[in-house]
Amino acid sequence: MSIPIPNSLKPPKSLLRLVGRAIADFRMIGAGDRILLGVSGGKDSLSLLQILRHLRTYAPVRFDLAVLTVDPEVPGFDPRSLKDYYDTLGIPWHYEQQPLMEQAREHMDGDSFCAYCSRMKRGIMYRICREQGYNVLALGQHLDDLAESLLMSLFHGGQLRTMKAHYTNQEGDVRVIRPLVYCRERQTADYAVRAGLPVIPDSCPACFSMPTRREHMKVLLAREEAGHGHLFANILHAIRPIMTEGGLPEPGWPQTAAPGLDTAAG
């Protein structure tokens, strides 16, 4: 049973409205969906957890919600305290530990550690969805992430691409949704501080030793936005077609044979 949400945790109307609109525009959630939310312990995924919990209480369709945290066992990043947090929320959880840094040293080939780690984490998320009968994987990327991805792809990949709002994975058995696609990073950052969300400081030595292209794009966009207030609205308008490239999947599909959801899993 989910525990009632206290007022201090209630997400602001601005965030609820934007997420509600994205869910409707991209037909992200259908009746009977079993959603697994990837929570890294960062401000975005922890905010999204509260937003989805809140929306679930008055959504016109019924859906299940659980969380998964992948612990990559890297020094400087310890998300174990989240397990207690999930228990206090009464939310079903899954926790997967894998020594990704060690595995990367053995198996990485030409990739950056971060790219390897992301790919491995995604594989784990799909596996848990399959094993536990979730048909939807929710991720916490927001509009700033999409804009940065667009510029990286444009500048360094020679392609007009960004993250999609809602699509089906290659295997065809899990839909991936990003309900924060209309939200700005500063909105989740403000909310996380105001609500006292238990953000886990991410100080992975591998990520920090690498001056990332993403960070560079973030700075570039911030500089442009300082002089052009409509920058992100214009970017969102421009990327809409590529956010749904390949068409939108059917909400409520694929149907799952769901095991019981009301107990926490290790």
Ligand SMILES: Nc1ncnc2c1ncn2[C@@H]1O[C@H](COP(=O)(O)OP(=O)(O)OP(=O)(O)O)[C@@H](O)[C@H]1O
């Ligand atoms: N270790 C993890 N365990 C579970 N889900 C994860 C993990 N790392 C990332 N994710 C999911 O992938 C999304 C994007 O990951 P990314 O690394 O860009 O975000 P983050 O900086 O880790 O944190 P956040 O987006 O929560 O602020 C996250 O919002 C989350 O939904």
